Amino acid sequence: GENVEQHPSTLSVQEGDSAVIKCTYSDSASNYFPWYKQELGKGPQLIIDIRSNVGEKKDQRIAVTLNKTAKHFSLHITETQPEDSAVYFCAASIGGAQKLVFGQGTRLTINP
């Protein structure tokens, strides 16, 4: 069935360094790839998304890259800050439909 694999499951970086989280997906028809940040006890918050007609998108310290041929996409956070500490989820639309399949999540810890 449709599947999204996310790595690593945990990531610890020093404040100011960069963090990279990678996801792969299985459905060739997927065309929408959002990233969400979830803080403890809260709902997922959309931080950036990318569509299949674009290879890269950037918003201040956050960027996402997409390789449709290899079916993988990555989140890059530069100049990390303590408030970036959270669980990050990637997701992919399935069959061109509205529903999203989520990765297992990455717990990012920024060490001061």
Add this chain to the structure above:
Amino acid sequence: NAGVMQNPRHLVRRRGQEARLRCSPMKGHSHVYWYRQLPEEGLKFMVYLQKENIIDESGMPKERFSAEFPKEGPSILRIQQVVRGDSAAYFCASSPDTGEETQYFGPGTRLLVL
């Protein structure tokens, strides 16, 4: 513009009782999605609804679970005869009437079955 609203935020039920979870989408959004999240796991799609219609319920368990989104009022996720395995966080998301795929999530309802 208020975000997606869910209530209650926390719900405790005993085995065999019914749980009703409510979701009010953002203004201008008529697409609603329900997801379930078990501890330390990602979100799993359950159902996608538009006003008065179930569009995709491929993630809903075949028994005890139902969802609706009436013409007036919030979307309701209903779990009958709850069991301990139903304990989870249930999130609702909504997307705009324009057809844009972006889904905005509510704060979730944390269901605990004793």
